[in-house]
Amino acid sequence: MAQDLRDMARRVTPGMSLALPVDYAGVSMAMTRPLIEHGAGGLHLVCVPTGGLQVDMLIGAGLVATVETSAVSLGEAGGAPRFNDAVRQGDIRILDATCPAIHAGLMAAQKGVPFLPIRGLIGSDVLANRPDWRVIDNPFAASDPVALIPAIRPDVAIFHAPMADREGNVWIGRRRELAAMAYAASETLVTVERIVDRSLLADEMTAAGTLPALYVSAVAQAPRGAWPYGLWGEYASDTDELMRYAAAARTAKGFAEYMAGFVGQEVPA
């Protein structure tokens, strides 16, 4: 395993909150193994806005205290087995949300404001179980209740992207939730398929989809670093591998056996 990935994992300390992206946006699966080996536990995961394989693996490895999410699943491969089991056993605290509420919380942090209002939610048990959320009367109109979502400020955001340049600028294309995570988080750790010599900001075509190095704490190269997830514009998801995991991780023992062989990067056939 690359030393730079291990070094990035060391920035995570016990009890931190980690923002992790939805399965199709660019999950840094390459960081999963280093995070588990580093072993910082008691983590509060913020899924942006839902979680999958990486979240399930971190839970299975016993590193997670709280999951704040709109959902956790393995998509076509079915339910997330270690997450589901941990909820049933009461091993983790679950903060159920809805996707736009997670986006609103990150947006509030991005703006440096304490909260954002959002529509919906009223009358749901999602809202009823979130004492940290509020409902107020819209001060600009008569009898219009509206839900408020407090700012979400993760300690660390971690994601995978196609490329970065030597200055630490990262190309995220149109996956703007990756920027939202980075704006909101204190630190952002990024793995990339490749590091390019040209400046991504020198060309307007790439500059428009670039997250400036201002928001990026560290970058490391990890080819096929989203596998078994796909990476937009680069490679597709490996559904067979996700299904292999889903079957293996039904039990704690099966999970441990699977993880023994999982290095976080695709092993050439």
Place this chain on the structure above:
Amino acid sequence: MSAALPREILICTIARLLDGVRHVAVGASSPMPAAGAMLRRALDDGQRPVRLSILGSVEHNFFTNGSAELFDSAGQGRLDAFFLGGGQIDGQANVNLVGVGDYPQVKVRWPGSFGSAYLYFTVPRVILFREEHSPRVLVDKVDFISAPGTSAPGVYRTGGPVALLTGKALFRFDKARPGFTLESVHPGHDLDEIRAATGFAFDHAETPAATPAPDTATLSLLRGRVLDELAETYPAFAAEWRSDLAALTREGSPA
């Protein structure tokens, strides 16, 4: 061409429910709604543009502002239709995507509420879709309300449920009552079976209509263009569908 598979009748029903939409979105892990939306778009080709957003798809996703844009566009009134599933759906159209038992330590945990607690309020035509039609899914009262079917007067709500489609039948939702009315029964099923499989009370005609099967032109569009489009986002589902079609051809008669 061989007769329609049960799932093809469902997909064609979904396409019918989407008649007239300008923009429809499909969530993650929803191959049949995606296929129905793709069929709608294919049927309307050259007449009216149907925009389709499939979360998780590269090809069928025109958003450039990340995963928040779907919700923002719904909040702006730019999204006409959306699909919701549900581990449990009750007679008031409340939807539970969280789990069975006492929250939070539920006995059975499902993925979670996704965008339901927002989109159910902001999308005018929400179609409830759940293939399993059984008393454990269609319950009298859900264990957890991910999203409520109706709201108190004064709560901002431009959207909500219009229909419930299952593997056995199609219901319409009346928000004034509120409650479901059986609209049609799929081929091979009957009212007694629907009654036994539904955990909530619903209105129905003495002899409910049968859900229509697709015509040959629609079926060939579905098995050609739509199946090809679907394979990009839902490869496993598409492969299974193709293998069922191949089996149908080998048998030489519909299953």
